[in-house]
Amino acid sequence: xxxxxxxxxxxxxxxLITLVLVSASFIPLTRVSINPDLESYLPDNIPAKVNxxxxxxxxxxxxxxxxVFETEDVLSLSTLTRMQAxxxxxxxxxxxxxxxxxxxxxxxxxxxxxxxxxxxxxxIPQSPEEREILREEIKSNDLAYKLIVSDDFRYxxxxxxxxxxxxxxxxxxLINQKLEDHPGEEKxxxxxxxxxxxxxxxxxxxxxxxxxxxxxxxxFFFLWISFKEKRGVLLPFSVVVFSIFIAMALIxxxxxxLSIIGVLIPIxxxxxxNNYGVYFITKYQELNATRTEISMKxxxxxxxxxxxxxxxxxxxxxxxxxLGLIVHILLNPRKILVIFTRKxxxxxxxxxxxxxxxxx
Numbered sequence: 001x002x003x004x005x006x007x008x009x010x011x012x013x014x015x016l017i018t019l020v021l022v023s024a025s026f027i028p029l030t031r032v033s034i035n036p037d038l039e040s041y042l043p044d045n046i047p048a049k050v051n052x053x054x055x056x057x058x059x060x061x062x063x064x065x066x067x068v069f070e071t072e073d074v075l076s077l078s079t080l081t082r083m084q085a086x087x088x089x090x091x092x093x094x095x096x097x098x099x100x101x102x103x104x105x106x107x108x109x110x111x112x113x114x115x116x117x118x119x120x121x122x123x124i125p126q127s128p129e130e131r132e133i134l135r136e137e138i139k140s141n142d143l144a145y146k147l148i149v150s151d152d153f154r155y156x157x158x159x160x161x162x163x164x165x166x167x168x169x170x171x172x173x174l175i176n177q178k179l180e181d182h183p184g185e186e187k188x189x190x191x192x193x194x195x196x197x198x199x200x201x202x203x204x205x206x207x208x209x210x211x212x213x214x215x216x217x218x219x220f221f222f223l224w225i226s227f228k229e230k231r232g233v234l235l236p237f238s239v240v241v242f243s244i245f246i247a248m249a250l251i252x253x254x255x256x257x258l259s260i261i262g263v264l265i266p267i268x269x270x271x272x273x274n275n276y277g278v279y280f281i282t283k284y285q286e287l288n289a290t291r292t293e294i295s296m297k298x299x300x301x302x303x304x305x306x307x308x309x310x311x312x313x314x315x316x317x318x319x320x321x322x323l324g325l326i327v328h329i330l331l332n333p334r335k336i337l338v339i340f341t342r343k344x345x346x347x348x349x350x351x352x353x354x355x356x357x358x359x360x
Contacts, residue, residue, distance in 0.1 A: 007304055008297050022242045025249035032248065035257035036200035037193075059263025065177070067158040071185065074156040075104075075131050076150060076261030080124045082184040085305070087177050090160060093240065095171060098161040106142045120144050149172075160192075168198040171286075204263050211263075215270045216241070227281055242271035272318055280306050 007014065007018050057242075067086075068148060071079050080102070087101045102195045103243055118142060125131040135153065139145050153274050218275060223233040239271045244266050251265075258265075261280065283303040288293070 008300060015267065022245050025245045026127060028249040028252045030244070031252040033252070034201050034204050035259055036197040036204070051179050063162050063164065063176075063193045064195040065162055065171075065190065065194060066193070067160070068189040069156045069158070070154060070187040070189070072154065073131075074153050074186075075125065075135055077124065077126065078184060079156075079186055080121070082122075082182050082186065084124065084157065085182045086158060086178060089182070090158070092113060092172065095163055095166045095174060096160045097163055100148065100157075100159040100161075102138075102144060102148055102156060105141075105148055107141050108143070130328070162192075162194055168194045172198045194339050200260055204260060212244075212266045215267050219270055219274060223278075225280075228284065232281045232285065236281060239277040240270055240273045244269045259315060275314070276311055279311055280304075283307055340355075 041192060048148055051180045069083060070080065073079070074083075083101055084103050087099060087103045088094050091104075102121055103119065107118045107120050109118070119239045120135065120138060120143075138149060145151070147157075148159075160175075166174075172190075175190065185243055197341050200331075216237075220233060220237055223236055227233060247265060251262070284299055287299045287302060291299075
């Protein structure tokens with residue numbers, strides 16, 4: 001029996017098995033998990049990762065988070081009042097093992113042979129004169145100046161050492177709730193591994209839900225413009241949709257997690273799986289227009305016999321091209337920094353500052 005006759009004789013079985021596989025793929029799709037941990041993408045043998053693990057073993061693996069307050073003057077009455085209230089709240093919470101801010105920092109001085117340890121801010125200044133006195137005291141304190149507060153006093157930090165017993169969404173919810181309970185005019189930026197993981201976890205899912213429908217709609221639109229018939233649109237479109245479902249279902253079946261780069265898989269599948277159906281529809285329309293005497297079964301058989309080898313080779317070359325990414329050499333981050341520094345040194349001083357702002 002010829003293969004062309006095989007696809008005609010067992011066409012309903014082929015369609016049924018395909019639909020069963022697609023339907024079964026919904027089960028593992030419910031178990032797809034996202035890995036938002038950026039450190040897990042780094043090789044375990046690079047020096048930075050090895051040293052970081054050693055430090056965590058010695059000093060603990062609590063993760064640091066930073067709340068950056070930006071305003072015209074962080075020593076203003078309203079800003080200091082807000083930061084004091086937040087520092088007190090965070091210090092009371094069991095979710096944080098340690099809190100560091102201007103109200104937690106210490107001033108170490110020597111007087112008459114004794115070491116005197118005092119808070120950096122004993123009391124919030126109520127007048128411009130008291131504020132300037134505090135400003136000069138902070139400038140002379142190496143434990144606070146340019147560490148917790150910037151040299152121009154426009155930025156100040158609250159550093160939180162989060163307990164590893166709290167998950168990232170809960171932690172971010174607590175921090176955002178405290179910021180809402182103590183509002184202010186300052187711009188507050190949050191940074192740290194828990195924040196980045198939580199953002200990545202949310203935005204990966206959001207990007208898939210946003211980019212995938214847009215890509216499918218664009219593909220549907222261009223298929224309709226190209227073929228102008230339902231069959232020419234629905235058949236390639238269904239092949240792409242089925243391929244996406246099955247490909248994504250393989251991720252949890254192999255025990256993998258969806259990475260930050262993995263968000264591109266469904267979008268890439270639109271481009272990768274689209275062309276095979278287009279080949280067959282194009283050949284079908286060609287035979288249907290030029291050889292009106294043959295039946296639909298004969299068109300299907302001739303299209304299959306004509307395209308089976310080209311489509312097979314096209315799939316193999318696509319696989320080889322994607323597998324080539326595995327052996328692609330990534331430039332060492334240290335070399336990137338050296339190259340960037342050399343280029344930066346070639347620029348004028350002001351141009352270098354602007355380049356840093358544009359990059360970071």
